Amino acid sequence: MLTPEEWTAVRLSLQVAFWATIWSLPPAILIGWVLARFNFPGKGIFDGIVHLPLVLPKVVVGYLLLITLGNRGYIGQYLHEWFGISLIFSTAGATVAAAVVSFPLTVNAIRLAIGGIDQGIETAARTLGATKMDAFFTVTLPLMMPGVLSGCLISLASALGEFGATITFVSNVEGQTRTIPLAIYSATHMPDGDAMALRLTVVSVILALGALILAEMADRRIKIALGQI
Amino acid sequence: MIEIDVSLARNTGFCLEAHFAAPDMGITALFGRSGSGKTTIIQAVAGSVRPDRGRIVVGDEVFFDSDKGIDLPMERRGAGYVFQDARLFPHMTVDNNLRYGERRARRERTIGFDAVVEMLGVRHLLKRRPHTLSGGEKQRVAIGRALLSQPRLLLMDEPLASLDEMRKGEILPYLERLRDELRLPILYVSHSVEEVLRLSDAVAAVADGKVIACGPLADVLSQPELLPVLGRFDLGTIFDCTITAHNEEFGLSTVSFPDGELRVPLVGRPVGAPARARVRSRDVSLSLSRPIDVSVTNRLSGTIARITRAEGPFSDVEVALAHGKLHSLVTQESVQRLALEPGMTVWAMIKAVTVESRPAGFNSPGAEIRSPSPVSPPRQPSAAPPALRVIAGGTPPKAPS
Numbered sequence: 001m002l003t004p005e006e007w008t009a010v011r012l013s014l015q016v017a018f019w020a021t022i023w024s025l026p027p028a029i030l031i032g033w034v035l036a037r038f039n040f041p042g043k044g045i046f047d048g049i050v051h052l053p054l055v056l057p058k059v060v061v062g063y064l065l066l067i068t069l070g071n072r073g074y075i076g077q078y079l080h081e082w083f084g085i086s087l088i089f090s091t092a093g094a095t096v097a098a099a100v101v102s103f104p105l106t107v108n109a110i111r112l113a114i115g116g117i118d119q120g121i122e123t124a125a126r127t128l129g130a131t132k133m134d135a136f137f138t139v140t141l142p143l144m145m146p147g148v149l150s151g152c153l154i155s156l157a158s159a160l161g162e163f164g165a166t167i168t169f170v171s172n173v174e175g176q177t178r179t180i181p182l183a184i185y186s187a188t189h190m191p192d193g194d195a196m197a198l199r200l201t202v203v204s205v206i207l208a209l210g211a212l213i214l215a216e217m218a219d220r221r222i223k224i225a226l227g228q229i
Numbered sequence: 230m231i232e233i234d235v236s237l238a239r240n241t242g243f244c245l246e247a248h249f250a251a252p253d254m255g256i257t258a259l260f261g262r263s264g265s266g267k268t269t270i271i272q273a274v275a276g277s278v279r280p281d282r283g284r285i286v287v288g289d290e291v292f293f294d295s296d297k298g299i300d301l302p303m304e305r306r307g308a309g310y311v312f313q314d315a316r317l318f319p320h321m322t323v324d325n326n327l328r329y330g331e332r333r334a335r336r337e338r339t340i341g342f343d344a345v346v347e348m349l350g351v352r353h354l355l356k357r358r359p360h361t362l363s364g365g366e367k368q369r370v371a372i373g374r375a376l377l378s379q380p381r382l383l384l385m386d387e388p389l390a391s392l393d394e395m396r397k398g399e400i401l402p403y404l405e406r407l408r409d410e411l412r413l414p415i416l417y418v419s420h421s422v423e424e425v426l427r428l429s430d431a432v433a434a435v436a437d438g439k440v441i442a443c444g445p446l447a448d449v450l451s452q453p454e455l456l457p458v459l460g461r462f463d464l465g466t467i468f469d470c471t472i473t474a475h476n477e478e479f480g481l482s483t484v485s486f487p488d489g490e491l492r493v494p495l496v497g498r499p500v501g502a503p504a505r506a507r508v509r510s511r512d513v514s515l516s517l518s519r520p521i522d523v524s525v526t527n528r529l530s531g532t533i534a535r536i537t538r539a540e541g542p543f544s545d546v547e548v549a550l551a552h553g554k555l556h557s558l559v560t561q562e563s564v565q566r567l568a569l570e571p572g573m574t575v576w577a578m579i580k581a582v583t584v585e586s587r588p589a590g591f592n593s594p595g596a597e598i599r600s601p602s603p604v605s606p607p608r609q610p611s612a613a614p615p616a617l618r619v620i621a622g623g624t625p626p627k628a629p630s
Contacts, residue, residue, distance in 0.1 A: 118316075120314070121318065127308060127310040128374065129305075129333030226320045227359060227361075
């Protein structure tokens with residue numbers, strides 16, 4: 001079926017997408033909540049910055065990551081010097097690139113979900129003795145789970161498909177940063193790479209369909225638990 | 230006492246200037262048309278709306294005081310809130326909804342879970358989810374949830390408004406039990422005269438963001454100043470009476486009060502039971518001599534205390550009885566024709582009386598809910614109609630003459 005090299009790419013893709021989603025979720029929930037519920041001076045600019053990775057060319061995002069988080073970057077040099085962390089050419093770097101690119105999509109999904117929750121129900125929790133924080137964790141968060149789930153799905157899908165930022169930031173290193181899209185790209189540059197490209201394409205389609213079906217099932221379960229069906 | 234003195238300006242142009250005091254027990258109705266600011270007042274008490282300035286004091290607890298910079302957070306006010314739309318937590322069972330406030334209660338627990346579940350009749354619903362409940366059931370659970378948070382006072386925002394007549398009849402007896410069995414002041418927002426008459430002991434009438442009258446129910450509902458709120462059809466006098474006789478043959482009951490007695494169609498309560506009779510001003514006509522050959526049986530004599538011009542062609546005539554008073558709405562033309570003046574003796578003929586059923590024990594010191602005092606089951610809506618509209622003397626209601 002798949003060659004060991006292709007298996008590596010598939011495993012790496014799943015790993016990168018999974019961790020990118022997990023790490024970006026808590027800040028996405030926080031920022032989605034802030035954007036949905038609060039008005040403050042400079043909100044427009046803040047919103048713009050959050051959405052920047054969505055509208056910028058992915059190569060530009062990758063390059064920005066390189067000059068900030070690269071080994072000689074503004075932040076990266078200290079990471080390297082003080083903690084010995086080097087993101088370039090590494091799986092961790094690929095995860096960062098995928099997380100940054102998918103972040104605005106996750107935030108948007110969560111923001112929409114929070115916007116759909118009746119604030120009156122949080123007020124009800126407050127009158128029953130819950131602090132703001134308590135009400136958020138016991139009422140708002142459970143009720144926004146469908147939105148969090150769709151945010152996760154979008155994040156996974158976009159992380160699985162990430163190409164431009166990854167190749168610019170962490171290059172195309174087999175076993176480290178060569179995810180499925182990068183592997184397909186490499187295959188198309190090899191004289192006998194067509195079969196490999198085709199097999200990885202089929203894997204991509206299966207992954208995407210599988211994720212959609214799983215998400216649909218989870219969504220149904222969550223909605224039943226929330227009493228929405 | 231519950232003292233409220235707040236002002237608030239919205240950028241929509243709405244302005245609230247509420248200044249009134251409510252007793253620290255029983256139900257005080259905030260009564261007025263929709264948009265008058267009733268809900269904003271109780272939101273300020275709950276803390277979900279912050280007044281521009283003023284003071285809110287409940288008993289000896291200061292909820293809000295702009296001069297001293299006090300603004301107690303919502304969760305520390307102990308203001309149980311029952312919303313018009315129930316607002317149950319959809320992701321929790323009824324049981325967990327009820328326990329939400331109980332687990333977070335900051336006050337001593339005097340209201341027990343089982344007592345509330347029994348009182349509101351929700352035991353069979355405990356395992357269910359809110360979306361499987363009927364509107365009336367949701368509202369009962371919401372009331373229970375608020376009670377179990379061990380509140381200092383209860384705020385109810387038109388809890389019956391979203392229910393149809395059947396469901397209202399289902400909830401009302403529970404509200405009456407709440408009032409009679411708990412030592413808990415309740416601020417009850419309503420635009421329904423029937424609800425106010427049936428439930429409340431005191432009234433604060435609200436119009437255009439201002440509390441225009443406040444006091445015991447009987448005093449407030451007869452004030453001609455209330456015309457813009459009540460409309461001329463509902464302005465009237467309240468008499469707290471005792472049922473003194475039943476006449477099965479004619480289907481009549483007699484209710485007595487210090488100034489006399491009224492004959493009303495049979496009331497389904499025993500002799501000796503309290504009843505609240507309501508006489509609408511437009512159902513009272515005046516005569517200068519003792520009326521003899523008229524069909525109206527309910528007649529009271531008194532002295533005109535004052536005559537106030539009301540809206541349109543009408544005047545409100547306040548007749549002082551030996552103890553209480555009675556209001557009559559007559560046309561200004563009649564006032565002139567009969568040369569009515571304060572000090573004159575008149576006979577008031579009452580064409581219709583409404584009797585509101587008042588449960589026994591009204592105004593008796595409320596028993597703690599967890600005490601094992603025997604509690605009668607709530608009356609079924611079909612067993613006793615909430616209010617008997619009675620036409621005494623067989624005269625159909627007409628416009629005041």
